[in-house]
Amino acid sequence: MLEIKDLNVFYGAIHALKGISLTVGDGELVSLIGANGAGKTTTLHTISGLLHAASGSITLDGKDLQKVPANTIINLGLAHVPEGRHVFARMTVEENLRMGAYILKDQKKVSENLEKVYAHFPRLKERYKQLAGTLSGGEQQMLATGRALMTDPKIVLMDEPSMGLSPLLVKEIFAIIEELHRSGITILLVEQNAKMALAVSDRAYVLETGTISMEGRAADLAADDRVRKAYLGA
């Protein structure tokens, strides 16, 4: 579904992504793990048009994403859950979700999707009138994720959903990611929490200072000695 070939991205003189290639198949949950500064977020931002690549190609179902501005990329079915829970703090939970469906013109479809999101996240339904800024960290992550699902995207990019959450909430968030995956949504997950990410993913890529050093089935990677030493603390 999503195919990235030989992607090079620069921040000024800094070569942040050095020719990375990766694919995400239909219905797959693929994770991209790596340490701080490896280029995980850069990869996601380049895919969703917030950054521009110097060379290489990004295609979604054969369509080139590079020429598409960030705010119209969602029309092609690619939703981005940004890092650090970017919710609209001074709007209510329901307003936040409705903003997610901004590109949908059909109000009936919006209500349908809203019910679907509430089914995934019952906690959000309980608090639909609350201001998003007053939600807890985990709930804000749920809200950001739910908002991305409001358009029925083909693929969801998730950037560090576990960031800044307590271990219990991290488990909860990953349970939700697994459930979304089971319901047939394609997900590209970027995580520092390699253990959790590998546990839920089908396949994974390991990113090290701008290059992909390893790739393979998540279970294989989790058993790999190098990965265990570097990322799983074993």
Added chain:
Amino acid sequence: MKQNKTMQGYLLNTVVIVVLFAAFQMLTAAYGGSGSFKLVIAPCLWQCCYLIILAASLNLVLGFLGQLSLGHCGFMAIGAYTAALLSLACERSEVFKNANDPVYLVIIFACILAAGVLSALVGLLVGIPALRLKGDYLAIITLGFGMIIVNIINNLPFCGQDGLALGSASASLYKNGLGFGSKSKVTFLWVALLTTIVCMTMMFMFIRSKYGRCIRAIRDDEIAASASGINTSFYKVMTFAYSAFFAGVAGALYACANATLSTSSFAFTNGGILNSTFIVVMVVLGGMGSLTGSVVAAVVMFLVNYQIKNGAWVALLPASVQGVFQYPMLVYAILLIIIIVFRPKGIFGAYEFSLRNLPADLKASRARKAAEKAERKEAGAHV
């Protein structure tokens, strides 16, 4: 159900506004002839009207879009000069004979509209490059644009000081056009009130619409808004232009209320009530993100300004305080500091006064206060 409630709110507001407006008309008819009404109350009301529009329109950019613009008076200047020059042209080409001519009314409203449209166009031109910047940089560039606009007006041959004064004193020239004397200020007071009501309604409709939701989303998080498919630059520039439109309308009312125009009244260094920082103070005082707050704050700031200049009680104060009052900007600055320290969200915060929700809001506020009291009592008991 929800639709129903909204309709109720609209209906209630319309009825109340119409009743108030009618009552006001009757009062004007009854007392309009008296000296104090003509010389004090009517001019004050005119001033309040354009200040309300000005503060509310800046709130769209500052409170709802979250972008600091310091050049709002530039747009007001454009509106004022457009209205004055247009009415002057009509007067010279004898489109109307005198103020009793029915065409005269049409021209007043045409001038107000033209003032708004031209300001909006300039707002569009300024907004496209300026809104690529953020925060301090945007503040600086809008400040610059405000000054540039005023300077351009000052140096245009047909609208600088010389332009409006061609052949005779500036005051007498467009007085028969839009510049109202004290008598017409009473006769046409309803024009100012009606314009203010229409403008406020348009702004309320804007922030309640899809557009309003979008700009609040941009204010809260630009990246997430963009990821949701919102074209952030389009909405920013559009809001900026929409806000400039109302600043222009306010300028037209200003031109009506003052029989003379001088670019120095819109300059940034102007110490009077009309400068861009003063409007920012009004918006902050009322609460960023509350249009009703802006209305209240505009009136409050007008009264503060009026009192420190004309209040009888000022003479009773020690000489040093009176000395401070000589420089009203100092008073506004102190006021702004006090607001930021004690009530950082302004008088209203983001709360909107609403007639329909008033009983419910009062109830909620009473309940909250009671809860706080009970809590304090409990805390006291523990101590």
